Amino acid sequence: MNDVADRPLGVFDSGLGGLTVVAALRSALPQEHILYLGDNARVPYGTRSAETVVRYARGCARVLTARGVKALVVACNTVSAVALDMLRAELDLPVVGVVEPGARAAVRVVEALADEATPAKIGVLGTRGTIASGAYTRAVAQLSTRLEVIGQPAPLLVPLVEEGWIEGQVPELTVRKYVEPLILAGARVLVLGCTHYPLLAPLIAAVARDLAGAEVPIVDSARATAETLKELGNESRITLRASGESPGRLEVLVTDLPASFEAVARRFLGADLPDAQQIDL
């Protein structure tokens, strides 16, 4: 039993954005070992066809399972949206995406807000691929039949975050362009449906508050996913290390090592990264 517990959680993303999920996991489950794979030689996935995303996701999963991870965390909304069923069907280990935990957290928040007559709507910001897939709409529909989901593709937010433009006029105007249609359509909760977006959370919250004339709760899928892993541990569906154990190790694999790598990685992880190993997919 100990053997399984000591195996790492495998986490992968199209690039480095998934490190926001790693940060949430390390805060919720500090004793867990984590093996992270960022396919940053092919980032972003969010603008590609579903067929290509499935092919890339399969390659990432193969690397992590070959290294003996005990569970797979798909820290990428686009992959969670279009390739999760495939991964679950093909792999013989627990697979957790970020969409279902995010949808569950959003439903919890919105049900606390809603009045019976006019239930609040859930707004989702995501990549083109995530929104086009309708994954959040489906995930919410499985939890409640009376809640409406409005999706808004927000493709410029990823490059803004990658550049570190997270405050100032350009990010604010861009966020406003994406958030305004959601608020006008009645969204009163916003889901950050991309692992890059937590870095823009303060700006998104401020713009939404300004547009709605009231506080708009922001749901961060990264944090919701870490909570889901903890619950799966409590239900013994994943074997976690005992909570008193020594702090877990973080090991990082990437498919590219550009000059900007360390600075960008630190931004997402909120801490210094261990040396990353470059692999070929």
Place this chain on the structure above:
Amino acid sequence: MNDVADRPLGVFDSGLGGLTVVAALRSALPQEHILYLGDNARVPYGTRSAETVVRYARGCARVLTARGVKALVVACNTVSAVALDMLRAELDLPVVGVVEPGARAAVRVVEALADEATPAKIGVLGTRGTIASGAYTRAVAQLSTRLEVIGQPAPLLVPLVEEGWIEGQVPELTVRKYVEPLILAGARVLVLGCTHYPLLAPLIAAVARDLAGAEVPIVDSARATAETLKELGNESRITLRASGESPGRLEVLVTDLPASFEAVARRFLGADLPDAQQIDL
């Protein structure tokens, strides 16, 4: 001899931006057949390491040479900046990049402007990879020892163009942020060092004029590259079809076919695209 003339020019880019080069080629050499390859399953190259760009470029070149192209046009500034020497060393056919033609056109323009005492400087906008490589600086140095080149990485311009945000507040503020340091440092000619940027040319020209208080000539590498091909034909270094021949065919290969494909392609080509064939690299 006729056989060689009828073979297509092979043109490749990391994605669809290189279609601006195809548009310039079709206007300068309408009788030429063109085989275009866009590696849009792995776009963008501009943020990746030089090592990864070289590997991807080799894969693209292999596909085109296997299909019998008579010359290779590297319609991507990042590849032209970091992988052109490798391609020329490894391939047994003429290889033309976009950096040398762009640099040559910029030198011509700036020498017409310059007064002897204070020669004008050349400003280059490009991806991180292109600017970090110093390729434009080297190309200009080979033509003139007295001209100074100032490079400015402008990584947000590619996603803006891909989204079709080419006018309005966000693109204007973003362009201003990139162009201002160039004008302040004395640039009086701007080179569009990325095949995406011609779509932003009117905005870049307007912002530069406003900042400099005078017209700032804009050099479009796409057009300069088409002119270079024409010159190579005149010097019989590439065998072109006779200018009276029937219009050339355009054939397009891509590595991904996302939903937005046709709209984005049309934007770059300025015309409808023929059916694209998807291949695996």
